Amino acid sequence: MSKNKDIFHQHLAQTTPFPFGIKVSHAQGSYIYDTQGKAYLDLISGIAVSSLGHGHPRIKKAINQQTEKHLHVMVYGEFEQEAQNELAKELLQILPESLNSFYFVNSGTEAIEAAMKLAKRVTHRQEIIAFKKAYHGSSHGSLSLSSNELKKAPFEPLLPQIKHIELNVIEQLAQITEHTAAVILETIQGDAGVRFPELNYLKALRKKCDETGSMLIFDEIQCGMGRTGKMWAFEHFQVVPDALVSGKSLGAGLPIGCLIAKHEAMLQFSDNPMLGHITTFGGHPLVCAAAAEGLKIIREENLLEGIERKAELFADLLQHKEIIEVRQLGLMLAIELKDEEKVQQIVLNGLESGILLFWFLSTPNAFRLSPPLNISEEDIRIGCSKIVALLNEL
Numbered sequence: 001m002s003k004n005k006d007i008f009h010q011h012l013a014q015t016t017p018f019p020f021g022i023k024v025s026h027a028q029g030s031y032i033y034d035t036q037g038k039a040y041l042d043l044i045s046g047i048a049v050s051s052l053g054h055g056h057p058r059i060k061k062a063i064n065q066q067t068e069k070h071l072h073v074m075v076y077g078e079f080e081q082e083a084q085n086e087l088a089k090e091l092l093q094i095l096p097e098s099l100n101s102f103y104f105v106n107s108g109t110e111a112i113e114a115a116m117k118l119a120k121r122v123t124h125r126q127e128i129i130a131f132k133k134a135y136h137g138s139s140h141g142s143l144s145l146s147s148n149e150l151k152k153a154p155f156e157p158l159l160p161q162i163k164h165i166e167l168n169v170i171e172q173l174a175q176i177t178e179h180t181a182a183v184i185l186e187t188i189q190g191d192a193g194v195r196f197p198e199l200n201y202l203k204a205l206r207k208k209c210d211e212t213g214s215m216l217i218f219d220e221i222q223c224g225m226g227r228t229g230k231m232w233a234f235e236h237f238q239v240v241p242d243a244l245v246s247g248k249s250l251g252a253g254l255p256i257g258c259l260i261a262k263h264e265a266m267l268q269f270s271d272n273p274m275l276g277h278i279t280t281f282g283g284h285p286l287v288c289a290a291a292a293e294g295l296k297i298i299r300e301e302n303l304l305e306g307i308e309r310k311a312e313l314f315a316d317l318l319q320h321k322e323i324i325e326v327r328q329l330g331l332m333l334a335i336e337l338k339d340e341e342k343v344q345q346i347v348l349n350g351l352e353s354g355i356l357l358f359w360f361l362s363t364p365n366a367f368r369l370s371p372p373l374n375i376s377e378e379d380i381r382i383g384c385s386k387i388v389a390l391l392n393e394l
């Protein structure tokens, strides 16, 4: 056993008894390399994070330039920092006018926590409605939004006054009432195995929230930032939320979360009581500089234009008798197999054959793909032919 293995297994906290354990040397483009020089085609992007691939020269440059200027100077909110302003300017260009105020934090979970708090402040209500099979994070608040009893039970009591409704069941919208502070929905459910709201359902949900004065909050931590072929997944449905939560790939490889709402609503955090939501590192200048550059790259390199073609290529190539269904929007895919055990096998065998696949927390009969948005068509062909070869071997 090498010294490194000792440290990793014995001194770094683990989240599962069987981590992948790839010893990462470096990463470039759509590939991650281990210390033995083996290349892994990254079809998951560190779960929907590395959308610009690894080591993008413009991101590295933006980080280096910011490093030369300054790193942390003050807790969030007190000082005016150019990197935060730049990121806000970029975000303003790609959002509807009503979503014009940004609270930068360090992770998606934190942004969800902030969203829940904001809804309570804006509406003076406590109840929050989430969806069956939702995933919004792992903290006490965000875990309360999950309906996965197995994952929640050891940590109870969690937050009171959280209800769960079934996606696309119009009748259950009746549970949204004048007592509901917010309804929180992943616009495309990720961990549920890539599940979509129906257009009419989402419109009815918007209407119900308008009627009851409840805030409609979309979690686009995973499905936003171009992953589905549009900058935001809600653009597919022409339904605008009252608040939007982003994270993951927004940071272009650095840790970020962002709560987005209208300015008047966000004022609730700064008054009566002031300091209603605070963070030391949120809006870190290095992260904001990378994130702002990431958004410029998506725009200037027209990254979204190619997504539909790439998505079709995946759909065409991923055909096999073991595959029951490929659920996808853009480059957010769930590959559902007939047999749950085969999902385990294929993800592990993928490591051997040099492709990174991953499972879902709550959808055991499918594996996920979320490759970098700038993956080449050649790499899509390589990846899919390896997946098909693995399925043939099972």
Ligand SMILES: Cc1ncc(COP(=O)(O)O)c(C=O)c1O
Pocket: 047, 107, 108, 109, 110, 112, 135, 136, 137, 138, 186, 190, 191, 219, 220, 221, 222, 223, 247, 248, 257
């Ligand atoms: C839809 C969704 N919401 C929230 C989160 C939590 O984000 P983070 O892990 O950055 O805290 C995730 C992470 O996987 C997610 O997919």
